[in-house]
Amino acid sequence: MTMIFGVPVQALMGQLLVGLINGSFYALLSLGLAVIFGLLRVINFAHGAQYMLGAFVALLLLTVGGINYWLALILAPLIVGLFAALVEKTMLSRLYRLDPLYGLLFTFGLALAIEGTFRWFFGASGKPYAPPSQLTGAVNLGFMFLPVYRGWVVIASLAVCLGVWLLIERTRLGAYLRAATENPVLVQAFGVNVPLLLTLTYALGAGLAGFAGVLAAPVYQVSPLMGSNLIIIVFAVVVVGGMGSILGAIVTGYLLGVVEGLTKVFYPEASNIVIFVIMAIVLILRPAGLFGKDA
Amino acid sequence: MRKFLLSTAAVGLIAAPAVAEVSDGVVKIGILNDQSGVYADFGGKYSYEAAKMAVEDFGGKVLDASIEVVTADHQNKPDIASNIARQWYDTEKVDAIMELTTSSVGLAVQALSQEKKKITINTGAATTELTGPQCTPYGFHWAYDTHALAVGTGGALVKAGGDSWFFLTADYAFGYSLEEQTGNFVKSQGGTVVGAVRHPLATTDYSSFLLQAQSSGAKVIGLANAGMDTQNAIKQAAEFGITAGGQRLAALLFTLAEVHGIGLDAAQGLTLTESFYWNRTPESREFGERFKERTGVMPNMVHAGTYSAVTQYLKAIQEAGTDETGAVAAKLHEMPVNDVFAQNGKVGPNGRLIKDVYLMEVKAPGDVKEDWDYYNVLATIPGDEAFLNPAESGCPLVK
Numbered sequence: 130m131t132m133i134f135g136v137p138v139q140a141l142m143g144q145l146l147v148g149l150i151n152g153s154f155y156a157l158l159s160l161g162l163a164v165i166f167g168l169l170r171v172i173n174f175a176h177g178a179q180y181m182l183g184a185f186v187a188l189l190l191l192t193v194g195g196i197n198y199w200l201a202l203i204l205a206p207l208i209v210g211l212f213a214a215l216v217e218k219t220m221l222s223r224l225y226r227l228d229p230l231y232g233l234l235f236t237f238g239l240a241l242a243i244e245g246t247f248r249w250f251f252g253a254s255g256k257p258y259a260p261p262s263q264l265t266g267a268v269n270l271g272f273m274f275l276p277v278y279r280g281w282v283v284i285a286s287l288a289v290c291l292g293v294w295l296l297i298e299r300t301r302l303g304a305y306l307r308a309a310t311e312n313p314v315l316v317q318a319f320g321v322n323v324p325l326l327l328t329l330t331y332a333l334g335a336g337l338a339g340f341a342g343v344l345a346a347p348v349y350q351v352s353p354l355m356g357s358n359l360i361i362i363v364f365a366v367v368v369v370g371g372m373g374s375i376l377g378a379i380v381t382g383y384l385l386g387v388v389e390g391l392t393k394v395f396y397p398e399a400s401n402i403v404i405f406v407i408m409a410i411v412l413i414l415r416p417a418g419l420f421g422k423d424a
Numbered sequence: 425m426r427k428f429l430l431s432t433a434a435v436g437l438i439a440a441p442a443v444a445e446v447s448d449g450v451v452k453i454g455i456l457n458d459q460s461g462v463y464a465d466f467g468g469k470y471s472y473e474a475a476k477m478a479v480e481d482f483g484g485k486v487l488d489a490s491i492e493v494v495t496a497d498h499q500n501k502p503d504i505a506s507n508i509a510r511q512w513y514d515t516e517k518v519d520a521i522m523e524l525t526t527s528s529v530g531l532a533v534q535a536l537s538q539e540k541k542k543i544t545i546n547t548g549a550a551t552t553e554l555t556g557p558q559c560t561p562y563g564f565h566w567a568y569d570t571h572a573l574a575v576g577t578g579g580a581l582v583k584a585g586g587d588s589w590f591f592l593t594a595d596y597a598f599g600y601s602l603e604e605q606t607g608n609f610v611k612s613q614g615g616t617v618v619g620a621v622r623h624p625l626a627t628t629d630y631s632s633f634l635l636q637a638q639s640s641g642a643k644v645i646g647l648a649n650a651g652m653d654t655q656n657a658i659k660q661a662a663e664f665g666i667t668a669g670g671q672r673l674a675a676l677l678f679t680l681a682e683v684h685g686i687g688l689d690a691a692q693g694l695t696l697t698e699s700f701y702w703n704r705t706p707e708s709r710e711f712g713e714r715f716k717e718r719t720g721v722m723p724n725m726v727h728a729g730t731y732s733a734v735t736q737y738l739k740a741i742q743e744a745g746t747d748e749t750g751a752v753a754a755k756l757h758e759m760p761v762n763d764v765f766a767q768n769g770k771v772g773p774n775g776r777l778i779k780d781v782y783l784m785e786v787k788a789p790g791d792v793k794e795d796w797d798y799y800n801v802l803a804t805i806p807g808d809e810a811f812l813n814p815a816e817s818g819c820p821l822v823k
Contacts, residue, residue, distance in 0.1 A: 137639075140635065140636070140639055143635050144632055144635065147629075147631045147632050147635065148632075150631070151629050151631075245460075248460060248464070252464065252465045252468075252685070253460070253461065253462060253463070253464035253465050253468070253651075253652070254464075254465040254466075254651070254652060254655060254681060254682055254684075254685030254686075255652075255685055256685065256687070257659065257685075257686055257687040257689070257690060259689065260663075267663075267664070267665050273635060274638070274664055274665045274669075276663045276664060276665075278663065279631075279663070348629075348659075348660070348663070349628055349629075349656055349659070350652060350655050350656055350659060350685065350686065352652060352685075354461070354462070354652065355628070358626055358628050359628065390632055393623075393632035393633065394632065394636070397595075397621050397622055397623060397632075397633065398595055398622050398624070400623070400624060400627070400632075401624040401627065
């Protein structure tokens with residue numbers, strides 16, 4: 130068998146694929162964060178909680194309403210987005226004129242409150258969510274056993290990432306959004322409802338987190354803590370990609386997923402810090418991030 | 425002179441019960457554990473309820489003094505736990521601290537309590553260090569330990585033909601201790617350990633580690649981790665077809681609370697070791713039902729163990745006629761333990777409660793007859809086999 134650094138090539142291929150799957154979650158989550166930061170200049174610490182909310186909404190839709198996975202995949206992000214819009218309209222929008230630190234503190238507090246509430250009702254160990262019957266089972270790829278659901282995660286996240294990128298970079302609505310962040314007063318003068326745009330943006334970012342949550346529900350235990358475990362990594366991904374850079378967030382998400390996957394083979398003990406080591410190196414060499422515009 | 429000595433001795437004897445009263449007029453028990461993190465269901469607020477239930481069942485009073493239970497969240501951090509313990513002892517007059525989930529926390533608080541001359545009864549942590557090299561005269565270890573888990577689950581699987589093992593180990597003291605003791609036991613039974621991979625605590629994705637375990641070709645994959653880590657590993661192992669491919673999973677520390685969390689679809693067929701199961705005897709059923717009425721969940725070994733620890737501590741105060749630490753610790757060492765949790769339990773000179781533990785198998789969803797009816801009890805492992813002989817524990821107090 131061919132070996133690379135003492136690891137069989139077949140095993141390495143498997144790990145690369147697994148890294149890509151995890152990268153899909155990083156990409157989806159960091160995309161939402163990047164959209165919110167890029168357009169609202171809010172560091173959304175509630176992102177992990179919104180991801181968790183997405184998973185729980187799917188779980189509740191199934192157990193209480195009998196609504197299946199496929200509908201939940203559409204409904205849950207909408208519900209999370211609606212909730213986020215409400216939060217933005219009633220609370221977050223009042224903080225735009227203040228130092229960005231206030232937005233950070235507010236969303237952090239919000240995350241703690243949401244997680245605490247869910248922990249009270251559901252306990253820390255959470256509940257399982259079965260994958261949809263169409264996506265159970267696995268395919269033998271020769272070098273590894275790929276669960277069908279994991280393959281679906283990669284495809285779904287790639288499609289959504291591409292869709293969001295197109296929406297922001299290639300549509301009229303996206304153009305309004307980008308213009309509104311450059312110069313809100315001028316855009317408003319042209320008759321565009323800027324506060325509404327900002328609400329929509331926040332809802333879109335949170336909805337993406339909710340979507341990732343539904344995707345994650347069959348893979349991970351649906352638990353109130355699932356978001357807080359992930360949020361710090363996702364922030365690191367956004368920083369490495371360049372704060373506010375949408376393409377950067379997507380590409381870096383997949384890239385770091387793969388790097389982390391490889392670390393798990395060569396030096397597993399370091400797998401939860403490798404992303405932060407990369408972040409430190411990138412910040413030293415390119416403070417604006419890999420895809421950020423130099424200030 | 426002789427007469428004088430005799431009379432003072434006599435006076436001393438009569439006076440003893442009057443002098444030996446409860447300090448501050450109240451017996452205060454602290455339940456210190458993880459109430460918000462990965463072990464919040466493993467022990468958590470349910471252990472606090474178990475302690476309160478024990479106090480109520482005891483009658484609410486000991487030696488005419490009232491009994492109080494206080495609780496706090498140590499967030500699995502030894503420094504936070506030590507600060508809370510210090511404050512409890514110094515300003516809040518807490519007499520004993522119990523539960524203490526997480527080995528690092530358990531060791532830190534037990535050492536501090538020795539310094540403060542206070543009793544700890546650990547029901548939540550796993551490491552045998554507590555009653556081994558780091559044992560103290562006032563520290564007790566009640567519900568289970570890594571040795572019992574290794575003998576129970578490890579022994580059973582080797583007997584069933586699982587003679588080659590690969591470990592997926594949480595990268596901290598508890599994981600190492602569990603991996604080492606299980607590995608040694610497997611080897612002593614004629615099995616082999618083909619490899620191990622260490623993962624950071626609170627990892628969410630195990631696919632990479634599971635692929636390594638899968639390609640190792642080992643017959644058994646030992647999960648030397650706990651709480652949500654084990655839950656995610658089991659769930660993902662099913663996804664990657666590991667059990668379907670003929671490898672067996674051994675969850676070395678897994679309790680009723682985690683089985684409930686993960687659901688029987690993923691957990692069925694797992695072999696595990698616990699020192700308590702609610703649906704084993706009429707007494708344990710009665711206790712379980714009462715516990716569930718209060719908390720909404722059935723107790724696992726940590727919850728039942730905490731109930732037993734509090735009860736035994738109060739009995740010891742009653743017997744000693746005082747809540748003075750030295751006297752109560754002496755009683756705890758000598759009194760047999762007989763309650764819903766332990767039958768004919770005895771406490772070793774190292775502070776280890778030696779009682780039977782049970783090997784369980786998680787039922788298939790179709791075999792469940794009522795809520796929380798999750799286990800088949802496969803075997804009873806006698807306490808003397810399950811736990812280390814105190815003389816071999818490495819505890820310097822044992823001569």
